Amino acid sequence: MHLKAHRFFAMVATTGSFSATARHFQVPASSVSRFIAALEREVGQQLLYRNTRAVTLTDAGERYYQQIREVLDLLDAADEQIAGKGGDIRGLVRLNVPVALGRLHIAPLLDGLQQRYPELTVELTLTDAFIDPVSEGVDITFRVGQPADSGLIGRKICDQRYVLAASADYLQAHDQPAAPHDLLQHAALVYKGAGGPQRWYFRSPSDQTAVVIEASGPLRSNNAEVLLEAARVGRGVVLFPSWLFRATDFASGGLVRLLPEWAAAVEATPSQIHVLSPENRLRSPKVRAVADYLREAIGTPPYWDAVV
Structure with a gap:
């Protein structure tokens, strides 16, 4: 099956939208639909539920997406390394941030990030639940509180004041x-x-x-x-x-x-804010570029400490 069909499918799985996927790849929505229909025929399973309000993954689609996502990420990383230029930072980077921190601080920083890297697509998910970035396909996650031995790699942004x-x-x-x-x-x-x-x-x-x-x-x-x-x-x-x-x-x-x-x-021992990634995602230049940008934009000490 054509690699393009897998990329279209992964983007629809991420965005829940054929039209958003078409805009991202700059192709007609009919092309996205045609490629994914061919992919479903090839694998012999319905991968997506389609209705007038939303597009969602079937159980088979969810399993298939989990299996192909790492392969596509590895291909993207290889493409980035071949390009090898900061100006060529492009593609999708997935961020997960606690709700209030994301709304108040990370979301406002994305305008500057995308001005620096105009070919970058950012998917920002806000949740206060501790997710597993590996299984959820998240490239960068912000953790607030006590550091945990999670197997993730990253840096401390700051101590919480x-x-x-x-x-x-x-x-x-x-x-x-x-x-x-x-x-x-x-x-x-x-x-x-x-x-x-x-x-x-x-x-x-x-x-x-x-x-x-x-x-x-x-x-x-x-x-x-x-x-x-x-x-x-x-x-x-x-x-x-x-x-x-x-x-x-x-x-x-x-x-x-x-x-x-x-x-x-509010805890007996000091708590911090960390920016973390799965080890395999840090091999991606686009992920490193986004993490570096956010750390630099927040600063040391963080700019928000100047509020008080």
């Missing part, structure tokens, strides 16, 4: 805390994930023993942005990494940083 904050309006009605234990008398807006409500950990420069606060208050959520918005309108105190805050939050005086002399966190 946590900020305790409340609105100026809230502080007009409540005394500012002078020490972590004072937070027990305040309305805490607490993130609650799969592990339950977060604890807040504080360390002073003179004593690295952690002070642990069982924060509580009028609102819990598994969505950090909901809690941060509640803090902005004066409902309580939040503790979040610096990358979640807007550049205007503190510059405008809307939010006030609390206990700045204390190092704060």
Whole structure:
């Protein structure tokens, strides 16, 4: 079967769209449909469900896609290595990023990335679940939290810097805390994930023993942005990494940083942000180029630390 049919099929599997695949390869949509129909006849299986709203993989199509994807990736890597020029960075790169980090920071960086590499196609998936990049076919994944022995290869972007904050309006009605234990008398807006409500950990420069606060208050959520918005309108105190805050939050005086002399966190040990890839994907020049660009754009220390 013609290699082009496999490439068309893989792109339809990725995008869920014949028209998007046709635009990507700059061919008529009828050509994409014809090649994939021929591929289905060749393998003797229906690979795609087609309806007016979406195109999805059948069970056989899912298995077939998993089997051919690595072969196509290896062919793409070989093509890139033969080209051997930075200006020839092209093709599809798949990114997986936690929802808030991706929306607030990674998505805005993609414009500059695609200006640098105009022949590059980026597929950005936002999810807070830890996926297996190998089985999901992801080239680059961002991990927030404690590093794990995942078999992935990459670099630390930064240590997470946590900020305790409340609105100026809230502080007009409540005394500012002078020490972590004072937070027990305040309305805490607490993130609650799969592990339950977060604890807040504080360390002073003179004593690295952690002070642990069982924060509580009028609102819990598994969505950090909901809690941060509640803090902005004066409902309580939040503790979040610096990358979640807007550049205007503190510059405008809307939010006030609390206990700045204390190092704060929501885990007993420091957490980081890493950018990681499966080992075989790092052989691809386009994957290395994207990872390098994102690390450079974020900077060291990360640009978002300047918010506070």
